Amino acid sequence: MQYWSPGSIEEAVGLLSETGATTRALAGGTDLLAQIRIGGQAPERVIDLKRIPELGRIDVDAQGFRIGAAVCSAEIGEHEELRAAWPGVVEAAELIGSTQIQGRASLGGNLCNASPAADSVPALIAAGATCTLAGPDGRREVRVEDVVLGPGQTSLALGEIVVDFRLPRPQYRTGDAYLRLIPRSEMDIAVVGAGVCLSLDRDGHCTACRVALGAVAPRPILVAGAGEALVGHAVEGDALAALSAAASAATDPIDDMRGTRDYRIRVAGVMARRAAVIAAERAASRV
Amino acid sequence: MKRHVVATIDGEHAEFLCDDGQTLLDVLRDVLHRTGTKEGCGTGDCGACSVIVDGRLVCSCLMLAAEVEGREVETAISISNGDTLHPLQRRFLEDAALQCGVCTPGFLVAAKALLDRNLDPSESEVRFWLAGNLCRCTGYDKIVRSVLETAAELRGGTG
């Protein structure tokens, strides 16, 4: 295996676009290096993205936040302004692995590893995040929900990398939340993950709501029907029950040692409802 | 061809030759013979290989040695001051927070990283911070207690 650490996006894209050798991007390596160790199959070249300045920074301006795709979760958790604006995205990033994993794991890696259970992905989808891709044909902006196609599969073209994630400054009375159910309190893979972002009007009625689920389908999913069920209503009673039912109905989970299919279907609704309640509390506390 | 890497390891200037595919853990142990850092799983699950790179706690088994070019690496070796034990090490011994000892360097590095940030952690904070360090011998309680007592000692209390 050859190791390259380009200092620019153009150089990285160039290296990743060359055919003839199996080449993989490397961010924190918490998926890639573990997979190489377990599977024994190393790519011929790895291209380390962490020395590219644009990928390693969080920037804030009047429009909002730009999170470099290789920034580690620990750094995301330490960014007070980001946490205040998007607590759900930050709590999802902070759920990834142990303290040691946090020191390396990036949002770009979490997305591009394309696990159905990746924790930050439903939170980013719910928040309406987009990402910037750079490839041999230039740059494009895509919604996070359009990146993962299925387990281990993304819509990135050959040579394309994720440069950053964009989040606006949150709208009036908007809040987000992410909840994950695992069989113990740390260090496990989600049975269900639920991200919710919603906005309230002055009277506490929901004006917009996005619900995204992880670990209950071949890829993280945006459940438009679940969000719509809440719009126009206070975040309680029948409207919440309708959100919960729509979330459960949208799932197509597997059976495994962490939970049966039926269990996941039911728990998806419960986690979506609970995340919505937390998101609503956060939205209400904002002026 | 071997790669030439220059870094700071445990406060000292270090240069070594490695293969691009070698992990930092492999180089620490097999090239630099700094065997204080242990291997448990090799896949990020056990924390025995914990080191601090540029101030961040990481698993050295999930990092390529080539990545530390120009960086600062702290291993379990630099926790003591020569023969003088760090209070964490002393407490671990006094409280019997180790048995076989394979997990101990990782726990010490991780615990020190916590105390460097927060000298007054709650028990729950200690347990969450150390969730990536596995111990098959002690049952964790003595480890957690040692960390809390060290924190108290370093705050200037009686511990």
Ligand SMILES: Cc1cc2nc3c(=O)[nH]c(=O)nc-3n(C[C@H](O)[C@H](O)[C@H](O)COP(=O)(O)OP(=O)(O)OC[C@H]3O[C@@H](n4cnc5c(N)ncnc54)[C@H](O)[C@@H]3O)c2cc1C
């Ligand atoms: C012990 C342990 C516990 C874990 N716990 C969790 C958990 O609780 N929740 C969770 O979601 N995950 C967990 N993971 C998985 C992993 O840590 C995360 O998915 C992490 O976010 C991956 O990021 P990385 O930077 O380490 O990715 P890498 O391993 O560097 O890369 C992952 C994949 O993405 C590609 N890639 C990386 N960056 C880019 C980019 N910018 N553009 C294009 N492609 C890119 C790589 O080529 C590779 O295929 C755990 C892993 C371990 C070892």
Ligand code: FES
């Ligand atoms: S050896 Fe690195 S985490 Fe187990």
Ligand code: FES
């Ligand atoms: S003392 Fe043996 S594994 Fe912890």
